[in-house]
Amino acid sequence: MNKIKVNPNLKIRKESFGCIVLDLSNKEINFYNKGAFDAFVILSKEVSYNDFMSNYKEEDLSFVRSFVENLKSSGKIEDSTGLDNDLYPDFYFFQENQFHETHFASPLAVEIEPTLKCSRNCTYCCYESNPLVNTSKELSVTEWIDILISLKDDGVFSIKFTGGDPLIKEGFFDILSAADDLGFIITVGSDLTLFNESHAEKLSKLKNLLMVQTTLDGSNPNIADYNRGKGNFKKVIEGLVILRNYNIPFSAVTVVTSNNYNDIYNIGLLLEPYEPLGFDIGMLFDSGRAKEMNKESFPTIEQIKAATLDYSELINNGIVNSINKAFTFNLEKLNTNQLTDYFLEQNRIQKSPESQLRIDPMGRCYVSITLKEKLQDDLYLGNLTNMSIRSIWNENETLNSLRNLSTSENHYGKYFYLNELKGVKS
């Protein structure tokens, strides 16, 4: 019988519960238990099927057989050709035995802000981005590439480039191409104001691009440009045409305000022909520049309900998909009141730092913009130009205090209520 082995394109991270596996061939991340991790270790070198099965007790054989079949059908295990015996998957934290219950061994995903500069000056920008932002202290392309190498060595699997608009950063495509070569799965967030065919051509050549994410706040210029500035609608639609022409996967999000709450269904209909991977909505958040906005701009509960109802109809009618995990699983089962509660709750909770960090244009790590106003000076946890992400992740006092708050769990993992923050160092 043929010998089998793990597909060398996998990346495998040992964790307290077992392991996390990134399959670069389909850009999927899956979680496995300890038994599966042990199997991946045995199968990291070619082994005959019978020799592999001899590791298991009689009563477990049927389960292990179907586990192996599943891994084979998903391409994670393959018949060994004998030609690639010296190619192995990347294993991380393989030798470690001490793991924390509150968080992963290292961040699984990071959001990188290569610059805060942006062509737009949206009234609600959380990041205070604008065309004139001072970029003199932002890291250079070379510094970012050094950081990417250390993130790879520390087992980070997924990167979202955001900002500001990453496309405005000089040399951004050199950073992107380095991230691609290092084997991260990549998302690029952009308002598409600068997006052009030359960008699309470069994006279409990336091996590991998951998607481009953009924002569309209305189904016509009057609504879409209201908070995002003149010309936004036109630029996004032109960008969507280019994305579709180059077969670049993308998703769009609408920030729901009192101005567009009743336009959600039309936005979904407008997006449909461009075949987005997904369409999401989020409520206007009281953060960054949005703090200065007129209170009437924020959607009322009735308006949130109306937006939610339209959104769930869009998904249930198959017009667009949701890529929001909470909805992917639950949308058909949740009624509008429950969905409205979900959105209202988002303003009161914060995801516990168990799997992700954000990195600002100077290389400083922080948890989220939501905590920016709450933690003030303690917002920044350490700088990647002189510290590794693993040391920040595991040793920073503020992070560990946040993890010790009492948490609940939803589809995104653990979260805590922001009013619990009183006890955290600040």
Ligand code: SF4
């Ligand atoms: S496009 Fe995004 S980053 Fe730029 S100003 Fe608007 S909200 Fe901020």
